[in-house]
Amino acid sequence: GAGVSQSPRYKVAKRGQDVALRCDPISGHVSLFWYQQALGQGPEFLTYFQNEAQLDKSGLPSDRFFAERPEGSVSTLKIQRTQQEDSAVYLCASSLWVEGQETQYFGPGTRLLVL
Amino acid sequence: ELKVEQNPLFLSMQEGKNYTIYCNYSTTSDRLYWYRQDPGKSLESLFVLLSNGAVKQEGRLMASLDTKARLSTLHITAAVHDLSATYFCAVEVMYSGGGADGLTFGKGTHLIIQP
Numbered sequence: 001g002a003g004v005s006q007s008p009r010y011k012v013a014k015r016g017q018d019v020a021l022r023c024d025p026i027s028g029h030v031s032l033f034w035y036q037q038a039l040g041q042g043p044e045f046l047t048y049f050q051n052e053a054q055l056d057k058s059g060l061p062s063d064r065f066f067a068e069r070p071e072g073s074v075s076t077l078k079i080q081r082t083q084q085e086d087s088a089v090y091l092c093a094s095s096l097w098v099e100g101q102e103t104q105y106f107g108p109g110t111r112l113l114v115l
Numbered sequence: 116e117l118k119v120e121q122n123p124l125f126l127s128m129q130e131g132k133n134y135t136i137y138c139n140y141s142t143t144s145d146r147l148y149w150y151r152q153d154p155g156k157s158l159e160s161l162f163v164l165l166s167n168g169a170v171k172q173e174g175r176l177m178a179s180l181d182t183k184a185r186l187s188t189l190h191i192t193a194a195v196h197d198l199s200a201t202y203f204c205a206v207e208v209m210y211s212g213g214g215a216d217g218l219t220f221g222k223g224t225h226l227i228i229q230p
Contacts, residue, residue, distance in 0.1 A: 033217060041223070042220030043203075043220050044220070103160050104148075104160075108156070
């Protein structure tokens with residue numbers, strides 16, 4: 001596809017339920033990022049992959065959050081035992097270095113509401 | 116800890132007027148990004164500023180970077196209603212794993228342009 005795609009676009013979960021959010025990056029993009037955007041705030045970094053390697057997960061808020069990218073393309077962000085404070089938009093971005101410059105291209109996001 | 120501060124956070128202006136949004140950041144960085152976000156939508160890349168003194172213009176928007184002052188500005192000339200959106204600046208940081216960089220975002224400037 002032409003851009004980063006994410007699914008589902010909307011997810012309503014009951015507190016305690018596990019959820020899985022999918023990201024399809026732009027074909028050929030080596031780097032993939034996950035961000036969490038609370039209502040009215042800027043995105044906050046969660047984790048970063050270079051190909052299949054998760055090079056940084058320092059932004060994951062708790063051990064209930066887990067991300068993977070097993071084949072270096074599609075990535076899944078999993079949240080176990082969801083809590084109300086997990087309600088946010090989860091944005092995925094992919095990027096590629098071109099001539100010493102990199103721009104992150106963002107997907108449409110998954111809006112998660114935990115009741 | 117890197118801090119990115121934008122001001123103003125809210126701005127209501129009339130069409131035809133000029134205004135500037137400011138972005139200050141707390142650590143050395145040579146890369147600064149401006150994104151636009153429409154309500155319920157994802158982030159659209161506007162500008163990538165790579166070096167001190169960089170200036171880029173696209174239509175009625177012009178962005179500049181002063182790395183010594185750790186300041187970037189987004190100037191709007193003769194505003195039109197279609198520019199109503201939230202504008203984010205983001206600073207590139209190196210994450211612990213190295214490689215491509217993650218972004219630290221400001222809280223965003225919510226811009227409303229009235230006829």
